Every structure is written in C-alpha cells, then in structure tokens.
Amino acid sequence: MLLFKCFFIFSPCTKDHGVNVLIKLCSVKQYADTVFPLLMEQLLTSPTNQLPAYAEKTMPIINEENKTIFIKTLTARLGDFEKETKRKRVEKVIKKIESRK
Numbered sequence: 009m010l011l012f013k014c015f016f017i018f019s020p021c022t023k024d025h026g027v028n029v030l031i032k033l034c035s036v037k038q039y040a041d042t043v044f045p046l047l048m049e050q051l052l053t054s055p056t057n058q059l060p061a062y063a064e065k066t067m068p069i070i071n072e073e074n075k076t077i078f079i080k081t082l083t084a085r086l087g088d089f090e091k092e093t094k095r096k097r098v099e100k101v102i103k104k105i106e107s108r109k
Contacts, residue, residue, distance in 0.1 A: 023054070023058070024058070026050070027054070028065065030046055030050065031065055031069060034069045040074075044074055044077075047066065051081050051082065052084065056085070056088050056090065057094065059082075059098060060094050060101070064097070067101060067104065070108075075108070079102055
C-alpha cells in the first residue's frame with residue numbers, strides 16, 4: 009500500500025506509471041478487488057489534463073462488477089474540466105462503458 013502512495017507524490021510521469029501499474033494489477037483477478045478502489049481514488053484526484061487518458065486506459069479492465077463505480081467516478085469529475093475537449097473524451101468513455109452488455 010505504501011508503495012502505491014509513493015507513486016503519487018512525485019512527478020506527473022511517476023503518477024502516470026503508478027496509474028498504469030494499478031490498471032495492470034486490476035486485470036489480475038486476485039488483486040482486482042483490492043486495487044480497484046485505489047485506482048478510482050486516483051481518478052477522483054488526478055489532474056483534469058490527465059483524467060481522459062487514465063479513463064481511456066482503464067476501459068479494458070471495466071466489467072459488470074465495477075462498471076457502476078467507474079461511471080460514477082468519472083461523472084463526478086465532469087464539472088472539473090476547463091477544456092471542453094477533455095470533458096468530451098471522458099463523456100465518450102462513459103458512453104462506451106454504458107453501452108457495453
């Protein structure tokens with residue numbers, strides 16, 4: 009746990025790598041339940057310029073079990089964007105996830 013927190017107190021590049029590690033760990037069944045909340049925490053607190061990329065990278069690990077919390081997390085951030093293009097990218101991710109069966 010401490011290791012993951014260390015990823016997010018340094019440079020943006022280190023944070024990007026930390027998010028990528030969390031995404032990869034979420035794809036491993038034995039870690040998914042523990043790591044997914046940490047990933048959602050990062051989506052809630054990440055800079056708005058990085059959020060669209062993080063949301064897009066997270067899409068492959070979204071399933072029926074975590075779909076609702078992922079959508080709620082992203083929706084909670086929609087009002088934070090200054091740039092409409094960034095907001096639209098996140099909205100596109102939400103729509104794609106919502107349309108999955």
